[in-house]
Amino acid sequence: MKKAIEKSINKPSKKLLKIYTQTLVVDACPYCKSKKFYVHGKYRFTNRYRCCSCRKTFIPSTGTSIHYLHKKDLFLDFAEIVRHEGILTLKEVCKRLDIANLTAFDWRHKLLNSVPKINKTFNHKILCTDFSIRFSQKGRKGVRDESYHSSANSYFDLSNLSQIISVLDGKYIDNKLSTVGPLTDKHIRRVLEQKLKTVNRFIYLCKNESYKKTISSKTIEFIQPVKIIDDSKFEQKAEKIRKNNFDLKIWIGMNMKGVATKYLQLYSNYFCYRKIYSFNPIGKKCLNLRYVWSVFTLMENFYKTFIINHTVKDYILPTKRKWKTSFNYSLAVSEIPY
Ligand SMILES: [Zn+2]
CATH class of the missing domain: 2.20.25 (N-terminal domain of TfIIb)
Incomplete structure (x- = not known):
């Protein structure tokens, strides 16, 4: 028996x-x-x-999303739910699959790490803007998440805002978490430099002098306010990027009930990808990504580096999780979340 x-x-x-x-x-x-x-x-x-x-x-x-999984079949069921129904609340997933909260949390992040990266260099006219989402340390032990309880004054405090640079090229919108705090020339350059090498027309949708420094050699058009442009095609594109960012903020705030800044880039990647492509986390494209386990286990390290080097925040209360193995293998720059 x-x-x-x-x-x-x-x-x-x-x-x-x-x-x-x-x-x-x-x-x-x-x-x-x-x-x-x-x-x-x-x-x-x-x-x-x-x-x-x-x-x-x-x-x-x-190295893939199913690396080191004991309940691989259950994970495949979970992936099917995400594929067909999107990201459900942890509570709903735990109930449906009868799994622990932390398991559902980990699995979700493995799938978010499996969203294929669109790492193309921009070739033509692009539209660029930035927007912000409240800095959040949701889930970090010992930290009270202040994103939804702060006073109105702190909403206007730049040091509490995660800044995201948003680029529309063709159909695809690429969002990059660039800093927490005031957005400067340094942050913009870090996020956009590689991609902007071949761009010949750059249109920036808001007034931010920092962009002028970053791309001074390019033909730049600063358009502000957007409404004065008498170009219906352009206006459509501008509307698209604004709507996408608005929808992303609503999705994060309402559906996800807030997302820790540590994971913001991953959720944004997923959101933007799904606007254009269907996301099959256990299809060939996603399941053959062999950096997923590595990025998943090293996420706290990437977050630490980001907070210390590129934001006005202090890195506090490290999240300590132990993994059986954590690959120390070569990751391409494009494979690192931010
Ligand atoms: Zn080898």
Whole structure:
């Protein structure tokens, strides 16, 4: 009897087997990205590989969102819910899947880390603006979340605002968390420099002198207020970017009941991606991202670096979570959340 139970536990479901045989593509070492590796025995129902360069062993799911998961099938159900219904409240998810709050929280962030990055260089006329969302430390132990309880005065206190730079290029809106506090030339340059290399027309929707410094060599048009422009196509685009940012703020405030600034970039990526593309977290595109586990476990470190180097805030009360492993493998700049 015991043996039979053990066997049924070890036997992968059809869905999981399909993920391993059809969805996951092993074409490089997840640690060092070398293309040279060989089959090095079996791990349960799948192959184990060894990299010729770094000598580490790995399986097809190493580094992906399903890495180190005990309840892989339940996670696949969770991913299906997100795919078809969007991000539900943690309470709803816990009830439906009978999982703990922290599990639902972790799984959500693994999926948010799986949103494909649109890392293109802008080629044509782009529209750019910025907006802000209240700085939040929601969920951080020992910190009272002040985002929704502060007095009206502190709302106008720049040091409490997370600043997001928003760029519309073609159909896609790319949002980047740039600082907490006043937005300066330094922050704008950090966020936009790489992408703006090939831009020949830059239109900025608000009056912010800092942009002039950043892109002084470009043809810049500062448009303020937007309404004076007699160009219906442009006005449509301007409306699109404004509406997207407004909707994002409402979604974060109302649907998500606020999001910690630590995770703001991830939620924004998801929101903007879903406006244009359908998001299938267990499709080929998302499930083959092998930086997900690494970014997920190192999130606190990225947040710390961001707060210390690019904001007016102090880094306080570190969140301490221990992971069995945390990859220390090479991440591309584009793979780091902010
Ligand atoms: Zn390797």
